[in-house]
Amino acid sequence: MIGFRREVVDGPGRHAQQWRLTMAPASDSARTLFSAYWRQQFRRRLRAWYRRAARELPWRTKRDAYRVWVSEIMLQQTQVVTVEAYFKRFLTAFPTVKALAAADEQQVLRLWEGLGYYRRARQLHAAAREIAERHGGRFPRDLEAIRSLPGIGRYTAGAIASIAFDTSAPILEANTIRLLARLLAYRDDVTKAAGQTMLWTAAEELLPRRDVGIFNQALMELGSLVCTPREPKCDECPARALCPTFAQGLVEAIPAPKAKTNYEAVDEAAVVVRRGDKVLLRLCEPGERWAGLWDFPRFVIDKNAKGRLAEQLVAGVLQQAGIEVEPADRLATIKHGVTRYRITLQCHAAHFVRAVPRRGKSGPQLRWLQVHELANVPLNTTGRKICQFVGKWMGK
């Protein structure tokens, strides 16, 4: 928190002392984003609302740092409805930190398949091993120790520390960014550094003395269920009377809408190489998209080189896997998006001809698998879709 320092000041409220944030350099008058009265009202109303409106979610059944941790990682950039089933299955397979640490990474990735952002799964697994070694398999309680684990940034550290251990730590994520921006009537870009600093400060200032974990969850719940991106349900909001954005009729304008994404169209090909009753997979390498997952040979093609698709398939598989093939049937066309790319994926079958010795550099790890064995390896979603077409093509 550069530019800020903490000090103990006499609070204007009923409490003798409170933590406050003051601008540096030290000034005698402590500035706050919200008045003491406002904060008190807000906390009380939010708490009452949450008691009534909180959803029953699988990671809320009991307070366990491991469960909180796994849920928080799964929930990064992923909606609650999507996570629920994955969370239950994952906890059944790996009920404890030690169980996760003892697991094979491929097994972890297989259970993560379809969730996306697979780095999360690899970092989760790596962190479990770190906890097993450095903390005796016991999830650390110290905020900085939590923060230093792979895959855990400021938000996730604050969420775990507060929810699992009731440590006084703020959180800031999609729901609370929107909620706090509206409670502050913050009209600038919330994604810029100045906006983030302001919102983190607000999140910290609002923390109650007790039950911080409940409070943080209540903030997110309100943002998620009531203070929604579009058409927020202000008539159901416990903070409506405290909300300057509602008072000004700006709920659709705050937070400021993001600049729209510039999507880029990309043409790619995936090739199912058949050799007898087996097909070829390659392991995506570190630094590559889908690192640690398996995929069919897959590469960018030039759609404009008309009539030369077969040549591109041959060249692509040779370059990527060192395998010479004879292209066969077209299996399917799959459209999907990856971050800012809009990919049109041409899926083709091909027959193995021969392996070409590769001089010098070693290529990716390769495997030949029978169709039924494909169920055991982690694939990305398009890879899994291709498996259906493979089954048909192979006549299984």
Place this chain on the structure above:
DNA sequence: AATACGGGGAA
């Protein structure tokens, strides 16, 4: 400060 990283749900 900008960008990569996935996939699905909803309007």
Place this chain on the structure above:
DNA sequence: TTCCCAGTATT
């Protein structure tokens, strides 16, 4: 189609 989602790490 577009927007959005209980962010983190890297450049």
